[in-house]
Amino acid sequence: MAQEVVFDLCVVGAGPGGYVAALRAAEHGMTVAIIDARQTPGGVCLNEGCIPSKALLDSSEFYQLVRDKAAHHGVLVDGVGLDLKGMMTRKQDVVQRLTDGISFLFKKQKVVSITATVTEITKTEAGFDLLTTDPLYPKIAATKVLLATGSRPVELPVAPFDGERIVSSTQALSLNQVPSHLVVIGGGYIGLELGSVWKRLGSAVTVIEALPRIIANSDTSMSATIQRSLKKQGMVIKTSTRLESVDLQADRIVLRTVFNDVCEEIQCDCLLVAVGRKPNTEGLGLSVLGVNVNAQGRIDVDNDFMTSVEGLYAIGDIVPGPMLAHKASEEALVCIERMVGNAVLDVRYDLIPGVVYTWPEGASVGLTEEQLKASGRSYRKGSSSVIANGRAKAMDEHEGQVVLLADDATGELLGMHIVAPRASEMIAEGVAALRFKATVHDIGFLFHAHPSLSEVIKEAALTMIADR
Ligand code: FAD
Numbered sequence: 001m002a003q004e005v006v007f008d009l010c011v012v013g014a015g016p017g018g019y020v021a022a023l024r025a026a027e028h029g030m031t032v033a034i035i036d037a038r039q040t041p042g043g044v045c046l047n048e049g050c051i052p053s054k055a056l057l058d059s060s061e062f063y064q065l066v067r068d069k070a071a072h073h074g075v076l077v078d079g080v081g082l083d084l085k086g087m088m089t090r091k092q093d094v095v096q097r098l099t100d101g102i103s104f105l106f107k108k109q110k111v112v113s114i115t116a117t118v119t120e121i122t123k124t125e126a127g128f129d130l131l132t133t134d135p136l137y138p139k140i141a142a143t144k145v146l147l148a149t150g151s152r153p154v155e156l157p158v159a160p161f162d163g164e165r166i167v168s169s170t171q172a173l174s175l176n177q178v179p180s181h182l183v184v185i186g187g188g189y190i191g192l193e194l195g196s197v198w199k200r201l202g203s204a205v206t207v208i209e210a211l212p213r214i215i216a217n218s219d220t221s222m223s224a225t226i227q228r229s230l231k232k233q234g235m236v237i238k239t240s241t242r243l244e245s246v247d248l249q250a251d252r253i254v255l256r257t258v259f260n261d262v263c264e265e266i267q268c269d270c271l272l273v274a275v276g277r278k279p280n281t282e283g284l285g286l287s288v289l290g291v292n293v294n295a296q297g298r299i300d301v302d303n304d305f306m307t308s309v310e311g312l313y314a315i316g317d318i319v320p321g322p323m324l325a326h327k328a329s330e331e332a333l334v335c336i337e338r339m340v341g342n343a344v345l346d347v348r349y350d351l352i353p354g355v356v357y358t359w360p361e362g363a364s365v366g367l368t369e370e371q372l373k374a375s376g377r378s379y380r381k382g383s384s385s386v387i388a389n390g391r392a393k394a395m396d397e398h399e400g401q402v403v404l405l406a407d408d409a410t411g412e413l414l415g416m417h418i419v420a421p422r423a424s425e426m427i428a429e430g431v432a433a434l435r436f437k438a439t440v441h442d443i444g445f446l447f448h449a450h451p452s453l454s455e456v457i458k459e460a461a462l463t464m465i466a467d468r
Pocket of ligand 1 (some may be wrong): 015046050051116117148149169190283284315318323324326327
């Protein structure tokens with residue numbers, strides 16, 4: 001009888017947590033299997049998250065620039081039109097090139113990639129057995145298991161997804177026509193990004209947010225500037241407003257919302273529910289195994305990402321922390337390095353940058369002013385506007401600012417909050433500055449290429465240096 005193969009590591013879920021972990025483990029010489037229920041690797045991030053959303057954001061921005069701004073630049077374009085099908089094809093092509101790249105790397109590193117759902121994990125003498133839905137590999141044996149099963153959109157009981165008129169973020173990435181009026185429930189980054197896509201393509205867009213401000217966890221400077229900017233672009237944003245009921249009529253959707261005890265009726269033809277994501281921890285037999293799952297449904301892990309069960313690890317959206325791809329990948333790297341006995345620093349959860357890819361973009365790292373106020377720590381604040389920046393003027397961009405927060409006594413940077421075109425690229429300076437404990441003096445007297453948007457960071461730092 002053929003001897004059963006026991007992999008050193010079996011990874012469940014091939015998103016930015018799982019695939020990064022599998023490749024790193026293989027680089028360290030481990031025998032690795034990775035199992036994912038979907039046909040293509042890359043998880044939510046590549047298939048229905050970060051990448052397709054950015055592909056559509058870039059395409060819709062391009063369309064809007066040509067339609068609304070080209071003439072101002074002296075570029076005359078006749079007959080600008082929208083080929084939505086072509087736009088979706090390009091998006092899918094971007095996704096496919098990236099997922100093909102991961103499949104190629106799996107082959108190159110001899111990672112065994114299996115398309116199947118894992119339905120149960122049990123403890124054995126050798127480690128673990130994973131039962132799968134693949135008839136070729138119904139049972140996989142491994143010494144160690146890494147769970148990276150990610151998350152899925154939260155559904156509202158009053159607005160269950162039907163995939164056509166009431167849609168999740170996944171479905172909103174593939175609508176086959178531009179809605180006349182799209183209502184987005186949830187003013188977080190996913191709702192605002194997808195709302196921006198459809199606004200640029202011609203929809204009227206209304207965002208309903210239950211909290212008093214959009215992107216509620218961000219610095220107030222950032223959420224206020226982005227809200228102002230989106231409103232200027234024609235997006236209607238209703239904060240402190242709750243969705244009460246949804247009436248699906250033959251020709252329209254009728255929503256009832258409540259603001260300050262006052263009801264309002266809103267009619268639309270498409271409803272996007274983007275109120276958060278739920279970790280995928282069910283259906284794996286975790287409670288029988290004895291894995292501790294917290295009240296939010298997320299798996300408790302130690303500093304090595306080991307769960308309460310010896311040899312069983314977890315990373316990404318299923319463990320505490322922000323649900324972001326770069327957080328999942330960083331956890332993957334640290335987890336595998338520790339697994340093979342390499343000493344590496346802990347994941348720096350205080351240095352995870354957060355970005356909202358609206359236009360202008362918002363990007364943030366470190367503490368917010370609200371957090372500093374609540375902590376009672378003495379801090380200094382400096383800011384500089386995009387409007388005065390030469391590169392921004394050349395780009396015809398006027399909105400945004402950089403806000404820096406620093407320790408009052410030492411000037412050490414504590415937080416950077418940027419609203420600017422391509423703030424997603426600028427925030428890397430903030431991450432590096434915080435990581436290496438830079439002061440506002442260091443940043444203010446650091447070369448920044450001229451003309452560049454990053455000069456706004458330098459200017460903000462200089463406003464904080466009394467003896468300049
Ligand atoms: P996932 O990427 O969720 O992958 C988990 C995988 O596990 C899935 O492929 C799933 O099929 C598989 N799986 C689950 N259960 C099983 C099972 N039982 N058996 C087999 N396979 C299973 N993050 C950013 O950092 N930047 C962004 O710009 C960004 N934009 C986003 C835009 C949208 C619209 C959305 C929805 C998300 C976005 N995110 C973004 C979040 C990001 O996609 C997630 O944080 C990230 O994908 C989490 O990675 P993960 O590896 O934990 O899991």
